[in-house]
Amino acid sequence: MSFFADAFHLFVRSMKKLVRNPILVFxxxxxxxxxxxxFTQLFSGLGRFLGAGVLSYTAFATAGxxxxxxxxxxxxxxxxxxxxxxxxFLSKMLATPVNRSAILFGRLLSxxxxxxxxxxxxxxxxxxxxxxxxxxxxxxxxxxxxxxFFGLAWSGISLALGLKTKSAETVxxxxxxxxxxxxxxxxxxxxxxxMPSWMQSVSTFNPVSIAVNAIRNPITGCNVNQTICNxxxxxxxxxxxxxVIGGIGIIxxxxxxxxxxxxxx
Amino acid sequence: xxxxxxxxxxxxxxxxxxKAVKGISFRVDEGEFFGFLGPNGAGKSTTIKILTTLLQKxxxxxxxxxxxxxxxxxKIRKIIGVQNQDTVVDEDLTGRENLVxxxxxxxxxxxxxxxxxxxxxxxxxxxxxADKRAGFYSGGMKKRLDLATTLVHNPKILFLDEPTTGLxxxxxxxxxxxxxxxNEQGITIFITTQYLEEVDRLCRRLAIVDLGEIVAQGSxxxxxxxxxADSISLGFENSSMNGGxxxxxxxxxxxxxxxxxxxxxxxxxxxxxxxxNGSYMxxxxxxxxxxxxxxxxxxxxxxxxxxxxxxxxxxxxxxxxEVSSANMRGxxxxxxx
Numbered sequence: 001m002s003f004f005a006d007a008f009h010l011f012v013r014s015m016k017k018l019v020r021n022p023i024l025v026f027x028x029x030x031x032x033x034x035x036x037x038x039f040t041q042l043f044s045g046l047g048r049f050l051g052a053g054v055l056s057y058t059a060f061a062t063a064g065x066x067x068x069x070x071x072x073x074x075x076x077x078x079x080x081x082x083x084x085x086x087x088x089f090l091s092k093m094l095a096t097p098v099n100r101s102a103i104l105f106g107r108l109l110s111x112x113x114x115x116x117x118x119x120x121x122x123x124x125x126x127x128x129x130x131x132x133x134x135x136x137x138x139x140x141x142x143x144x145x146x147x148x149f150f151g152l153a154w155s156g157i158s159l160a161l162g163l164k165t166k167s168a169e170t171v172x173x174x175x176x177x178x179x180x181x182x183x184x185x186x187x188x189x190x191x192x193x194x195m196p197s198w199m200q201s202v203s204t205f206n207p208v209s210i211a212v213n214a215i216r217n218p219i220t221g222c223n224v225n226q227t228i229c230n231x232x233x234x235x236x237x238x239x240x241x242x243x244v245i246g247g248i249g250i251i252x253x254x255x256x257x258x259x260x261x262x263x264x265x
Numbered sequence: 266x267x268x269x270x271x272x273x274x275x276x277x278x279x280x281x282x283x284k285a286v287k288g289i290s291f292r293v294d295e296g297e298f299f300g301f302l303g304p305n306g307a308g309k310s311t312t313i314k315i316l317t318t319l320l321q322k323x324x325x326x327x328x329x330x331x332x333x334x335x336x337x338x339x340k341i342r343k344i345i346g347v348q349n350q351d352t353v354v355d356e357d358l359t360g361r362e363n364l365v366x367x368x369x370x371x372x373x374x375x376x377x378x379x380x381x382x383x384x385x386x387x388x389x390x391x392x393x394x395a396d397k398r399a400g401f402y403s404g405g406m407k408k409r410l411d412l413a414t415t416l417v418h419n420p421k422i423l424f425l426d427e428p429t430t431g432l433x434x435x436x437x438x439x440x441x442x443x444x445x446x447x448n449e450q451g452i453t454i455f456i457t458t459q460y461l462e463e464v465d466r467l468c469r470r471l472a473i474v475d476l477g478e479i480v481a482q483g484s485x486x487x488x489x490x491x492x493x494a495d496s497i498s499l500g501f502e503n504s505s506m507n508g509g510x511x512x513x514x515x516x517x518x519x520x521x522x523x524x525x526x527x528x529x530x531x532x533x534x535x536x537x538x539x540x541x542n543g544s545y546m547x548x549x550x551x552x553x554x555x556x557x558x559x560x561x562x563x564x565x566x567x568x569x570x571x572x573x574x575x576x577x578x579x580x581x582x583x584x585x586x587e588v589s590s591a592n593m594r595g596x597x598x599x600x601x602x
Contacts, residue, residue, distance in 0.1 A: 089355060
């Protein structure tokens with residue numbers, strides 16, 4: 001009982017902190033929105049080279065941009081934990097009977113909630129730019145669910161780094177170093193066929209590609225290579241992504257739990 | 266009857282081999298205001314962390330309200346309030362929200378939380394600022410809020426690690442007044458601090474730790490009595506001109522005519538003499554120096570303070586920061602001249 005109540009109270013705390021620091025939300029939304037508004041225009045001519053199904057580059061890139069957003073906001077999770085360790089707030093919580101795991105769960109809950117809200121903002125903006133979901137409302141719910149799931153797994157990396165290094169700078173540094181290589185060597189912004197062959201091989205195993213393909217299918221309604229459209233839900237791609245994200249999540253959240261136990265014991 | 270805090274042969278060795286606490290034993294009785302003093306790195310914070318269940322001990326035993334710090338940690342957390350050395354409040358939350366969250370983490374019922382929070386806001390004089398974010402509070406207000414957060418669940422014991430360090434004298438006095446009141450209401454207080462006057466005034470008993478061991482324990486009165494000597498400060502006229510000579514002659518006078526003196530040391534203005542019942546010596550001293558034609562400019566007697574006690578047992582003065590800031594003032598003063 002106390003687990004859920006404790007987690008909920010800490011979730012509310014994180015939400016209040018977030019709402020009262022709108023600058024944080026602004027910064028993590030700023031880049032995706034610039035991509036959505038400017039980058040897609042810059043490369044609007046690219047669409048026809050990518051595949052027969054790509055009618056609009058904006059629609060194609062929306063999936064990548066949504067994922068990039070999940071990426072950058074999940075990476076802020078670890079810095080929030082570092083803040084609590086450094087300020088002594090974690091110690092203060094630990095001197096109360098609060099459920100230990102609830103501290104972590106409340107944090108993850110607020111991370112997921114945040115990613116969902118930001119994803120909705122981006123999707124609404126994309127809608128205004130003419131990106132209509134090929135698979136309807138259910139498709140969008142699936143997109144939001146997948147992004148949230150991905151955000152959760154990715155928060156684990158950031159949390160584990162934060163707990164291990166206890167340094168916000170390190171978390172930010174590693175986040176910055178990892179984000180763009182993973183994003184650019186994935187199908188987030190172009191199809192695999194558009195890449196040089198060595199990069200194609202990397203992209204195949206890049207979890208970002210796997211996740212982005214599962215997010216793109218409900219939006220464009222096309223197959224992975226964007227050659228055939230109006231295929232509806234491509235369950236192969238979607239389920240494969242869930243498997244991979246799930247695997248990553250187990251590792252990252254497992255590491256987080258382990259490191260958290262070490263910090264609180 | 267066991268004490269409300271019972272520590273026996275407590276040892277803490279950190280992973281890197283550092284022995285922070287080397288087998289200390291002490292007890293605190295219910296309702297006591299107990300001072301736990303020592304220089305930096307003496308093992309005070311480590312001991313507090315063990316007693317507040319934030320750190321595992323290496324060996325020995327420690328209990329709080331009869332509960333074992335290892336096996337009964339969750340029960341202990343419900344009856345203790347812990348204030349860190351740093352002020353810990355969530356600056357994004359209002360004062361009220363900080364208190365409510367603490368009540369929630371203590372798993373109190375929401376009606377009870379509301380009532381208690383209103384009451385506490387009045388007690389620590391934050392009712393007017395209750396709905397402002399703590400980030401906008403002054404240092405003193407934050408500290409009072411921090412103190413209030415440790416009280417939401419009506420703890421039996423308060424652990425305070427340097428609760429007034431870094432505060433201006435007025436805020437410091439306010440915090441001490443709150444602590445005094447809390448103690449009068451029956452809360453046991455376990456405190457580490459650098460402010461020995463307050464310890465002297467408020468603590469019924471204290472322990473001094475140094476290098477992980479307890480070097481002295483007792484009431485402030487007992488400990489001061491152990492020092493056994495008052496200090497008599499003598500200032501000589503013209504002591505700067507031929508000071509060396511005056512001091513030498515004065516020392517001879519003291520040696521020849523007084524046998525109750527335990528120690529004599531040089532001071533800025535002349536000499537400091539340590540002796541039992543110092544005030545009774547003053548008339549004799551004045552007469553003796555007059556006869557020897559050494560002209561005194563000032564003479565003052567003070568009884569031993571906890572500062573002297575601390576110095577005797579640890580070889581260090583407690584207020585490192587204040588001493589250095591006094592030196593700074595001296596330096597600037599000299600430069601101006």
